[in-house]
Amino acid sequence: MLFDFGEISEDRFFEHHWRRAPLHLKGGASHILGSRVDRARFLGVCNALEAEWPWLVHRTGEEVVFAQIMDRADPELAGIARAYEASFSCRRVWFDGVCAAGGQGIRSHYDIADSFVLQQSGRKRWRVHPPTSIPEAEVRRRMLKESPLDVMDMPDEALEVTLEAGDLLYIPLLWVHWGVSVGASTSVSVAVNAETALGFLWPVLRRGLASSARWWAPLPAGVQEGEALDALVGELHAELCAGPVRRGLREAWLRCVYRPTADADDGAPVPAKESALHRLYPALKEVLSEEQAWWGPVPVVRTDRPLGALSRVVQDEVNAHAARLWAPVEAATFQARLKRAWLARVAGEVARSPGAARDGAQRDLGGAAAASGGGSEGGGAAALEMPVGAVCEERDRIAAVLRATAELSSPYRCAPDAGGVEEVARIRRRASLVLLDRLLQTVEEAHAALVPSDVREALAAGITALLRMPAGARERVAARPESRSFAFRAAEALYFGYAPRLDAVMRHFGPLFAPLLRETGWSGPSVRAPDGWCLDFFLRGARAEGVIVDREPSGEALARLAEAVGAGIAVLGEAAPRVRDQVLGAIVTVVPRQGDGGVKDAASVPAFSGMVVMAPHSGSDMAMVLAREAARCTARDLLLGFTLLEGDLEEPCPSPFTGRPRTLAGLFEDVFAEVQALALARVGGEARVGGEAHVGGEGRAAVEVLGILREEGVPTSAGRQLLDALEAAIGRR
Structure with missing residues (x-):
């Protein structure tokens, strides 16, 4: 069982520790994680993350490396996280990790998640304190994601514990914590995200009010203020408090929250744009967001057992929370608050x-x-x-x-x-x-x-x-x-x-x-200097490719790059007009980079497809770079629009091209780019693009990638045909 820690059973853990008190278990990490994540494995995961999601890795020189959502790049961690999500009423579970030098760590803070720190190597000294030092208004803002994760001063009377390699420390939701390495250390943490009732409000209302025609009927004309609005709000409020509707809402709540494997909206009608439910929902959510039961954390239970089979303590928590949810609705002031919120929104x-x-x-x-x-x-x-x-x-x-x-x-x-x-x-x-x-x-x-x-x-x-x-x-x-x-x-x-x-x-x-x-x-690549969105979003991805972007290029640098792009497109127009047209339709923006490089000197990130960082090259080399990036864009569009590979596209595999970990989706893009490069390298005449170097080793690597995609990617019928076409294009069939 996932929360069974040997001498501390799952029921005991939930009754005495879950969101109540920390738990330190010597040697407890093995109860969650079977194999150790040493420094080499941790840094390998970081490299894989930076290749696809560079914003998930934060480095402070060589002293601290912090990785988020490590399960994206580690199959074992992904399996554990998905097992928690499948067995418990927690929709988001992930792994974070820290590798730090002695005396280093992450500043004192609190999270809106329960955390299980699994010390993998070295020692780390922790200080933890209950959330009594955090103002309730600040907790509310954090639970509603209105404020970021902030540093929080650690009170003097905090609990202290030192973790050795193999130890486990459970840190309850909202507890302030601060970990500092004693010498070099590596640790990973399982984060179980806290859900709020407000996050389930819309599907609960849709299901719980499905049989109530009054909520689905269009609002009468002229119901904006005065007696007509008073009457409408009064009628709807009375219905919310009626026994049958309350029972329906409770049943909808239990199904949506504690049966997450079922579709919470299955069979629930969609309200019309002018219905009372659709029009009043924002005001209703605003009023309920002031109630602690709605912005506070939802209890977590096992979903593979009936509620009646859980411990009495857990059952009482679920029932008490459900009762607290609807108590504000029955309050004498609720009707007036809802009316005020409605009028404020209308105005x-x-x-x-x-x-x-x-x-x-x-x-x-x-x-x-x-x-x-x-x-x-x-x-x-x-x-x-x-x-x-x-x-x-x-x-x-x-x-x-x-x-x-x-x-x-x-x-x-x-x-x-x-x-x-x-x-x-x-x-x-x-x-x-x-x-x-x-x-x-x-x-x-x-x-x-x-x-x-x-x-x-x-x-x-x-x-x-x-x-x-x-x-x-x-x-x-x-x-x-x-x-x-x-x-x-x-x-x-x-x-x-x-x-x-x-x-x-x-x-x-x-x-x-x-x-x-x-x-x-757009009618082809536009050369531009990085600003705004590009600086905030894209440059993190470019960094993962080892590319230094010229943040303040001179007019001369921009003109030189624009001239090189134009020359590359002209070469393609003479040697391969079809590829030129693909480039014009795929690449939107080109941003200059610092320094010069080789043929492959370009960076693009899947989430930013159509934007490329590159330095100016000669006409034929620039033609090759543009053609490869256009092929990558097409590959991404194929995976986005069609079901070609049914395997886990985010699963990392060693790349035959680079030897570094690469996701299956990334390998699919790489082989598309290589096939484009091989085809262009074979173009003869004065307008020749690239060279014979592409036809040898890169072709063999491309065939190896196709083998990986056939074995690990689980291709569909259309996917197999496409992989066969790619191999035929390489000339090995």
């Missing part, structure tokens, strides 16, 4: 004074909305509420198109040496639809999770403007590297621990999307 007065100016992001998107025909009637400010109905309609349209184009018509035509421009464009269009759906889902969920009203309004205005654009323009916006990276970072802030602040990421929405909503097309 646009949530969290800001009347007439206050919106921040720069909101102003930008208001202008973009107006330019796209998305302004409110009379040319006023952009809409303040997320257009959920329109989002649902657009996602339904996307789903219908994706169902109709679910199969590759000709997998062979997708190989870089055989695929036509039309085939690549069709692949890119399908990937754009997937990206647009992901962007809409992420922004809608972020809008519901945010509290700052100015950021919520910016998101609502931007999505309104986006949805009023022609369908093709919307898809082109979603395919841009800016959109891809924004959706990735937003999802990270929403779903992962130690994530960036959600409101901080969302404040990029205005400056990032305003120009895209005005001008959505």
